[in-house]
Amino acid sequence: MDKIQNMKNExxxxxxxxxxxSNLLRDSVRAFWVGGTICAIGQLITNIVKSFGYSKDEAxxxxxxxxxxxxxxxxxxxxxxxxxxxxxxxxxxxxTGFANSMVSPAxxxxxxGYVFGVGARMFLIAGPVIVYGTITSVIVGIIHYFI
Amino acid sequence: MSKxxxxxxxxxxxxxxxxxxxxxxxxxxxxxxxxxxxxxxxHDPLWGEKSWEKAESKLVNKSxxxxxxxxxxxxxxxxxxxxxxxxxxxxxxxFGIRNYDIPFFGLFGACSTxxxxxxxxxxxxxxxxxxxxxxxxxSHFCSSEKQFRFPLELGTQRPLTASWTVTGSGAVIIGKNNxxxxxxxxxxxxxxxxxxxxxxxxxxxxAPAAADTxxxxxxxxxxxxxxxxxxxxxDLGYVGKELALELIKKxxxxxxxxxxxxxxxxxxxxxxxxxAGGSGCGCSAVTFCGYLYKEMKNNKWKRILFIPTGxxxxxxxxxxxxxxxxxxxxxxIENQLG
Numbered sequence: 001m002d003k004i005q006n007m008k009n010e011x012x013x014x015x016x017x018x019x020x021x022s023n024l025l026r027d028s029v030r031a032f033w034v035g036g037t038i039c040a041i042g043q044l045i046t047n048i049v050k051s052f053g054y055s056k057d058e059a060x061x062x063x064x065x066x067x068x069x070x071x072x073x074x075x076x077x078x079x080x081x082x083x084x085x086x087x088x089x090x091x092x093x094x095x096t097g098f099a100n101s102m103v104s105p106a107x108x109x110x111x112x113g114y115v116f117g118v119g120a121r122m123f124l125i126a127g128p129v130i131v132y133g134t135i136t137s138v139i140v141g142i143i144h145y146f147i
Numbered sequence: 148m149s150k151x152x153x154x155x156x157x158x159x160x161x162x163x164x165x166x167x168x169x170x171x172x173x174x175x176x177x178x179x180x181x182x183x184x185x186x187x188x189x190h191d192p193l194w195g196e197k198s199w200e201k202a203e204s205k206l207v208n209k210s211x212x213x214x215x216x217x218x219x220x221x222x223x224x225x226x227x228x229x230x231x232x233x234x235x236x237x238x239x240x241x242f243g244i245r246n247y248d249i250p251f252f253g254l255f256g257a258c259s260t261x262x263x264x265x266x267x268x269x270x271x272x273x274x275x276x277x278x279x280x281x282x283x284x285x286s287h288f289c290s291s292e293k294q295f296r297f298p299l300e301l302g303t304q305r306p307l308t309a310s311w312t313v314t315g316s317g318a319v320i321i322g323k324n325n326x327x328x329x330x331x332x333x334x335x336x337x338x339x340x341x342x343x344x345x346x347x348x349x350x351x352x353x354a355p356a357a358a359d360t361x362x363x364x365x366x367x368x369x370x371x372x373x374x375x376x377x378x379x380x381x382d383l384g385y386v387g388k389e390l391a392l393e394l395i396k397k398x399x400x401x402x403x404x405x406x407x408x409x410x411x412x413x414x415x416x417x418x419x420x421x422x423a424g425g426s427g428c429g430c431s432a433v434t435f436c437g438y439l440y441k442e443m444k445n446n447k448w449k450r451i452l453f454i455p456t457g458x459x460x461x462x463x464x465x466x467x468x469x470x471x472x473x474x475x476x477x478x479x480i481e482n483q484l485g
Contacts, residue, residue: 008342020307084302108298
């Protein structure tokens, strides 16, 4: 038994050595500038909306809606996945990434119908984000209440 | 005399002939280095169908139609079809051949399916159970992504160890001993699992199985790497090929100069952005039916060892933290007998 385990360990070391790693620095730089650009666009929209006399909260809400719309539009036009491939976390973390994660399964599973296809599978990737995001917000809310 | 030699190998008394092959590939494969070897290249991965799954079934259907047509026989002449794919419950194959009136064996060997079909087909012919059989295997990039990975439009990065599922279907007709090339030996692989869990590094999961089958083949047959013009695995890719070479070296066999991989041959990794290489049942199937078969007909190689490799996992097994068992089957194809 030990012999087999040793063989497995030895092989896993071999695999680690042979498998190429992603270029962390390059990927980080790309994520930073693309993600930063998306945020800057969000800020720009907020500022423009504010100049029309909306409050800060209203303006951020409108900016969010516009960014989500853009994320969905670019997903539908088969562009977002290419940007995502280039930028990685830079396009996953902003709210546009959330929109992409909802719409891409909706497109993919349309063939399975609107109920069990689009409706159910839409949350395939975003579901965990919503679940754990909600739980986290409750915990933070409780902490906030006592501080 | 027994046809079974050594531990896992069969030597055919009257080696069955590979009568004809047909291959259909998607647009990306059609832009790759092997493009000129394929019979049909699609311009649209959906091929006018409503879903990826339907498109894959059409690949199955049309490649079988094509191979029968090329061999100049009729569907009634075929006694069995051995076919498989990657989709749940083999729907690509079963839906693809449901309008043919031919007895069917459904196979799942992950990406090693082409070899599984050729081995069983050759045994059926050698056993005298049929005059003609078809072995077929298919995969489709989009249906595989949908089933095993993420929706196509999701903006994600693929690790450098990930492979690219080939869109394509390859079909061969195997018949009684006639013209070359022949299937002379087969070495059926065992499941080998050295504990790799990463489904984005399937080459690493399959390399030990490939090495095991290749070494066993040499031991069973008494042959050495020098007996072959080409040893080509199914879809180990760059990472898996490197690992398999290293593992085989431990048994004192050096195959480096004649060793290749269908997943490496089918795409140009530099320009086609396919990372570790091609994969899927279709990878070894179309590479064999296009490139290998046609070049054997041209006598570029006289004897090859073809070893499709499979990673036997499901999305569920990966999520449950299971390791990925690998398998590899070796088929010897020769132009001369005796």
